[in-house]
Amino acid sequence: MRLAVVAGPPSAGKTAVVRQTVRSLRDRHRIAYLKIDVVRAFEDEELAAEFSIPTRKVCSGDLCPDHAGVMVMRDAIAWAEEEGADLLLIESAGLCLRCSPYTTQGLGVVVLSAVSGTNTPLKMAAMLALADIAVVTRIDLVSQAEKEVFRERIREVNPGLDIVETNAVQGTGMRYLLRAIEDYPEITDPDAIVLRGAPPLGVCTVCIGKTEIGWQHHFGVVRRLEGADYLFRGD
Amino acid sequence: MDPSPIREITILPGRSRSGEPERFDAISIRPGDTISIVGPTGSGKSALINDIEVFARNDTATGRTVLVNGEYPPEEFVRDPAHKPVALITQNTRCLADLTVAEFLAMHVRSRRMEDDGIVGRTIDLANEFTGEEIRPGARMTALSGGQTRSLLVADAVLVAAAPVLLLDEVENAGIFKERVIEVLRAGGKAVVFVTHDPLVSLLSARRIVMRDGAVERVIEPLDRENDALREALRLDGILRLMRERIRAGDLITGPVGA
Numbered sequence: 477m478r479l480a481v482v483a484g485p486p487s488a489g490k491t492a493v494v495r496q497t498v499r500s501l502r503d504r505h506r507i508a509y510l511k512i513d514v515v516r517a518f519e520d521e522e523l524a525a526e527f528s529i530p531t532r533k534v535c536s537g538d539l540c541p542d543h544a545g546v547m548v549m550r551d552a553i554a555w556a557e558e559e560g561a562d563l564l565l566i567e568s569a570g571l572c573l574r575c576s577p578y579t580t581q582g583l584g585v586v587v588l589s590a591v592s593g594t595n596t597p598l599k600m601a602a603m604l605a606l607a608d609i610a611v612v613t614r615i616d617l618v619s620q621a622e623k624e625v626f627r628e629r630i631r632e633v634n635p636g637l638d639i640v641e642t643n644a645v646q647g648t649g650m651r652y653l654l655r656a657i658e659d660y661p662e663i664t665d666p667d668a669i670v671l672r673g674a675p676p677l678g679v680c681t682v683c684i685g686k687t688e689i690g691w692q693h694h695f696g697v698v699r700r701l702e703g704a705d706y707l708f709r710g711d
Numbered sequence: 712m713d714p715s716p717i718r719e720i721t722i723l724p725g726r727s728r729s730g731e732p733e734r735f736d737a738i739s740i741r742p743g744d745t746i747s748i749v750g751p752t753g754s755g756k757s758a759l760i761n762d763i764e765v766f767a768r769n770d771t772a773t774g775r776t777v778l779v780n781g782e783y784p785p786e787e788f789v790r791d792p793a794h795k796p797v798a799l800i801t802q803n804t805r806c807l808a809d810l811t812v813a814e815f816l817a818m819h820v821r822s823r824r825m826e827d828d829g830i831v832g833r834t835i836d837l838a839n840e841f842t843g844e845e846i847r848p849g850a851r852m853t854a855l856s857g858g859q860t861r862s863l864l865v866a867d868a869v870l871v872a873a874a875p876v877l878l879l880d881e882v883e884n885a886g887i888f889k890e891r892v893i894e895v896l897r898a899g900g901k902a903v904v905f906v907t908h909d910p911l912v913s914l915l916s917a918r919r920i921v922m923r924d925g926a927v928e929r930v931i932e933p934l935d936r937e938n939d940a941l942r943e944a945l946r947l948d949g950i951l952r953l954m955r956e957r958i959r960a961g962d963l964i965t966g967p968v969g970a
Binding site (some may be wrong): 576591593594595616617618619620621622623625626627628629631639640643646647648649650651652 | 758761767768770771772790792795798799800801803806807808809810816818819821822823841866867868871872884897
């Protein structure tokens with residue numbers, strides 16, 4: 477079985493990319509789909525209805541979605557294998573963009589929108605740095621020069637990143653993503669899969685219900701405003 | 712930069728929105744060609760230039776295929792902007808890059824690995840030939856008007872992207888000097904494809920592709936049969952332009968204007 481993890485900021489077009497992928501590959505592959513979101517998600521029902529593929533979803537609730545993803549991913553691989561899938565697509569709501577949900581033995585796909593602003597690639601550097609392929613959506617809305625400037629910004633973060641530009645609703649340009657998914661090596665040992673980078677996942681005093689503002693009330697990563705410009709940096 | 716010579720781009724037929732095969736064998740675009748794509752709103756004009764822009768390979772909604780020099784284009788033509796032989800100027804008249812004009816152009820030049828100090832200035836100068844509202848290097852891209860943005864992106868496509876084929880989606884909408892644009896593009900030996908509702912732009916083009924229901928309905932090559940119509944369109948356009956200028960200036964137009 478092959479694994480591809482699709483992540484990116486909200487409204488970047490992740491589900492449109494997944495939908496085109498399933499539409500194009502379902503004749504050749506048996507695909508299983510897991511959606512990891514925070515509060516509500518509907519994509520699992522929509523994709524199951526549209527393509528009759530096995531789907532699941534996890535809502536992380538109070539937990540960080542990437543944390544939730546790490547927790548359930550091994551089970552998800554076992555589930556997809558039981559379903560007889562040869563391709564598992566995991567779509568994760570990337571929220572705070574500190575983390576990168578990509579693992580070994582799976583293709584890392586980052587989705588970002590061409591209309592999201594020139595600095596967006598720099599803001600989501602953690603995700604871009606550890607992905608294999610960047611899918612730039614809504615490419616139909618920008619001109620050639622803007623495309624190239626956006627591409628240059630992505631390359632600033634990760635010069636080696638493969639970039640696919642697409643209008644994901646129409647499916648243009650998707651052939652290169654499909655090829656990358658199909659060419660990626662299969663999982664050899666699911667128990668040996670690890671995250672590509674250690675993200676700053678953590679359960680902090682705010683997460684556990686301490687609502688007071690101000691460092692005086694907290695423990696763990698504690699900083700004053702003075703000199704705090706980079707509060708915490710993961711490995 | 713070494714743009715491999717583009718002798719010909721060929722569009723092979725796909726399907727209409729209702730699934731009927733298109734009724735043409737092939738449409739060729741060669742250097743120096745001017746082609747307009749016309750038809751009602753929603754007839755598939757933008758989809759046709761999008762097919763050219765992405766070098767469709769029966770993988771878009773229209774099912775068309777686009778060849779370069781009679782073959783599937785090499786992957787770098789499609790994927791590497793520095794080798795891509797076509798540049799599309801969309802209908803969008805907003806640039807979302809949060810940069811100044813000079814920074815934006817400099818970043819584009821850098822992405823092309825071009826060593827040319829004067830090119831940013833020359834691009835802004837050319838853009839200013841296309842618009843009556845002066846573009847300044849320090850202006851923010853997001854603050855440019857529709858006409859300024861369009862002018863700048865056309866000038867960029869000519870000088871920085873230096874693409875041999877330009878696709879212009881409703882260039883007339885943004886209030887830019889369309890005749891000057893066409894003149895510059897012709898002088899540069901570019902192949903230009905206009906999606907247009909403008910009679911003058913259509914008549915200035917050597918060929919006209921008529922769209923309907925998502926498909927190419929016919930391709931018209933008027934040769935010199937439309938010369939009278941073109942003269943008339945130029946005359947009327949001149950009158951309208953003078954009226955526009957005078958109305959903008961706050962004049963009251965009480966007598967005949969221009970030719």
